[in-house]
Amino acid sequence: MIRTIDLSAFAFKDRNDPATTQGQSDRLAAARSLVDACHSLGFVKITGHGLSDGEVDEAFGWLKRLFDLPTEEKMKAPHPPGPMPHRGYSGIGREKVYHLDDVKKLETETGGNGNVSDELRKISDFKESYEIGSEHDDQQQNIWLPDDVLDGFRTYFSALYERLDEVADMILDAIGVGLGLDEEAHAALMALHSNRHCQLRLLHYPAIEKDMSDSVFARLPAHNDWGTFTLLFQDSNGGLELMDPKTKEFIHATPEKGALVLNIGDMLQRFTNDYFISALHRVSVPGPDVIRDKGVPARYSIPYFIGPKPSHTIASLPQFVTADSPAKYEPVRFDEYGALISKYQYADGEKEKEN
Template identity: 60%
Template sequence: MAYYPSRVGETPIETVDISLFITETSDSLADLERLRSGQALVRALHNLGFVKVAGHGIEKHEIETAFAWTKKLFDLPYEDKMRAPHPPSSMPHRGYSGIGKEKVYSPADVEANGAVANPAKALRKISDFKESYEIGSEDDPVQQNIWLPDDILPDFRRRMADLYKRMCGVSEALLQAICVGLGLNDEERTALDRLISYRHCQLRLLHYPAISKDRLQNDLIARLPSHTDWGTFTILFQDGGGGLELKNPQSQEYLHAEPEDETIILNIGDMLQRFTNDYFISASHRVSIPKADRVPETGIPARYSIPFFTTPDFTHVVETLPRFVTTETPCKYEPVRFDEYGASVSKYQYEGNDS
């Protein structure tokens, strides 16, 4: 925790309780509190593009169990993890990726390397020191899951399929809160609902291995460079190790997302930014590595996190909602089909796509 202090002078990341969107209570007082909660969520997301969320309905023991299974997975020998290998290209985005296989980047990174003969190789000069496992819906017709054999990690498939469903429920509550906070009518709510298809979302298990002080001093190394998520929004559980930083769109400085028990991070993705014509800004974020002179001789410990990415159907065309287009704020975005947008922004994510 001491490695990652909050930036001096920055406003702490706000926490909003959405518990009234999880329960079935319905009376005039509950409706008023639900409205206030939704408006608080929308206000926080409008100001920064991200917020901490409490009252999301997933209990502390469930979160601890999810992290325990994540650790079990990544503690397996490499040969066992490679029984469920991610393919060399970005589709299907499923299964296990070893350390350095995936490269995360921003449009600015691509632009900065646009003049070189091989931008994919240039982007990989500093590899991402992490490993991951990607999981989707068992009903996804486009990307089928790539599971470990049951004898490698018994019960893992069932546990992760259940966690995926739980995260779909949290996503639905958050979508409802955003709808209430924005005051959308029925037609607008239908358009918002189409930004999430629960057969196309993605659950990701992440492990950032420990890094020695010697390696920090002598090697070029990164955990996760600055980027935005290209779906609708992202929900994140993180362990107590710290390191997640989100960019304040006003000050352009990064704000450390201090881990807190039983809260999740919610950040806006590119599709919701386009849908709202920049009323919500897609949150730029990274997982940082502290400077070597701030690290003890033992180095920095491993870090685990579990993000859940919400997305539309692959063929869905995302258009800006008319209520966000005015004379003062003309439309900034052309309609875009989600799979075509994703293919464009993830072109160099895996080496099989580099050519």
């Protein structure tokens, strides 16, 4: 079962003054509960994050307006060939999400000579997406729809990005407190994430109609996120599942009004030398009998991916490396790790490199 943790002691400092004894006690209790939940499962639901239900509902209203546009209109902000820059609109089936172990297996089986990308795409991902980053990111500049296509889109989602950046900082602060990091280590962890190299993703999983029961596709295959952690708002239709690291069985992340979902990513697993485990998760598709009987409704979600500075070398924090628990990972630059993970994400990028 996924626990729900209230972080209002961090989000509403006007009501929970951290300078007071009670405020400090409330913050420490919330932070420890958050860390304990993440340590146990790699997933947690968070309330008291600072966003009202009205703000979240407004965001989903914009999502529906975006994805209801004709394809030719959405394609006025196309995602470029290849995985980087990861910005703009990707149509159904264009991006492929996968687990790194699947790629390594295919590369070994083909001796590096086979078309790994085609093999991965034998089952396509039935989704469309729109990627947004910081307006201050010179390395990956945003690709926006023209104002005459969806007036106010850029203004709204630029502001939402900044709002979620504040929420992410608050949660990262709580994680540092809950881990008991000393002042220097806590400040270093916050500084690694201070340049806003995060990503806001808008996702639409179209409805699966009854007559599609014999088709073979996925919504989002099982995978790990390769950043620090991910925040997710999902609509009421659900479908998100995570693997319990103890039982190795997938469990439902049932939508809860007012709660966001946090899942641990690869970088936080490395930072903590496996104290936190990167959470394997997927968006499932029911079996053909269910689809044939009643179909599957559309699903919308808003993930916000938090990661360190691309050029930073990631290594385990000193407090997690001991004689009894030596470092499990070699240091790695975040951008190089990301390039390895996303190598086959966009097939047209691979073809462009070959030409």
